[in-house]
Amino acid sequence: MASWEDLPQEILELIAGRLAIEDFLAFGAVCTSWRSAAIKETYNAKSKALWLMIPVGNGTAEFFSTSRGRIHPVKLPGCRVQPLSPPRWILASRWGYNHRVSRWGHEYRIFNPLSQVGIELPSLAKLRHKSRLSLLKMRGQGGAPRIHRIALSSGTSSSGDYTVMVTICRDLRLLGYAIHRSGEDAWTGVSPATNLPRSNFLQLIHYNGRFVALDTHNRVMTLDERECRMQLRLVLGQAFTGYPYLVECSGALLVAWKIWSQEDGTVEQVRVFEVDLEKGTQEEVESLGNAALFLNGNSAISVEFHVESCLLGIKPNRIYFSEKKDEKMHYYSMEDGEVETYSDAPSVYVHGATWIQPDF
Structure with a gap:
């Protein structure tokens, strides 16, 4: 040769x-x-890389690679960013004057930081079926409507079909839900589940071909895209003092509860349940096997390791999360039920950092 x-x-x-x-x-x-x-x-x-993303201002974010320990600065199409489902995409937003609708407001773009592919979203002012949202609040005083939770259909590319689902809020008050499909220039309002009051979503992901939401009343719902209406699937039997996350892991839909201590509000335990949307049941998970979970402020991702991980001390059967009180990254071991400090994460990147899984 x-x-x-x-x-x-x-x-x-x-x-x-x-x-x-x-x-x-x-x-x-x-x-x-x-x-x-x-x-x-x-x-x-086999073992996808994980990055810690932290905005540094001026439309730039720094990505800390857990496989190489290196920092990669990336320019973003917005001043404020947040991860979404699926985990290779982020939502970038900026405040400005939108000439397409002749008004001030938030401009949003879904962005892949690795491929640099972006999807521009319509202005929230362009909305069909407004009757499905709280019109009085839409027209009332206060800040401009903004996206609170967002999920993107899986398998999205710049040229393929996609659907985006969002919850729209004003000053943290829910206005309603909406979807946007590729090829359209507006949002379509989504009706709440029949005979149920509208409630805010804590979690919103795309799983197994449909949008799944978990609301403040521990109700798991899915979107009927044909009817543009939410459907109730089940009500979780737990009401822990903490915060729940929806996450797909090894093909299953999980609810991971980050449970807070009654004394100081730190995380003392994480309990995981597998949800069956068809049967409307849930079952507690004792082990994640070769997978690990990574919990952000309002989203979560999973990674399955088929070989020994080379990601700076990250190991399977653990759940990684950050604590605001000590600005450190921690993990909960499903094997021994203990919370430990993840010392391989640089402390400078813990405050405001979120996990993402860069991919094409």
Whole structure:
């Protein structure tokens, strides 16, 4: 063999598909033959990289790689960002004058920080079926309506079909729910579940082809896109002092409860339940197996490890989260039921940091 670039294409694809995301990008920059093997269709790394994202101002965020311990600054199309479901996307927003609707308000764009692909969302002022929202509040005094919770349909690309679902609030008061589909220039109002009062969503994700929400009354609901109406699936039997998260893990839908101490408000335990939407049942999970959960302020992701992890001390069967009181990252071990400090996370990146899983 004359040189490395003469390696067979199938060998190059096997190598490229198993690299950490940073190495995958560097691999494609070596030469033409390696670049042809380093395309997103071949990327299938067993242990996906995790990054800690923290906004630093001026439309820039820094991403701390847990696989390499390096920092990657990325320009963002907005001043305020938050992660969403699926975890490779973030929501970027900025305040400004929208010439399309001739008014001031929040402008939103869904953005993939790795591929730099962005999806511009319509102004919240462009809304069909306004009767499904609280019109008096929409027209009332106070701040402009804004997106509170958001989820994006899975498998989204810049050219493919997608649906976005959001909850719309004004000054933390719920106005209602809405969806936006690719190819449309407006939002469509969504009706609450029949015979149930409208309530705010704590969690909103896209799971198994549909949008799933968990509200403040511990009710799990799904969206009927055809009727543009929420449907009640089940009411959780627990009401812990803490905060719940919806997360897909190994194909199952989980509710992870971060339970706070009665004494000082720190996290003392995390309990996990698997939810069956079809049967309307739930069952407590004793072990995550080869998976780990990562809880943000208002979202969660999971990672399944098929091989020993090389992510700076991150291990399976743990649940990672941050504590505002000590500005440190912690984890809860499902094996021994103890809360420990995740010391591999730089303390400077804990305050305001959120977990994301960069992917194409």
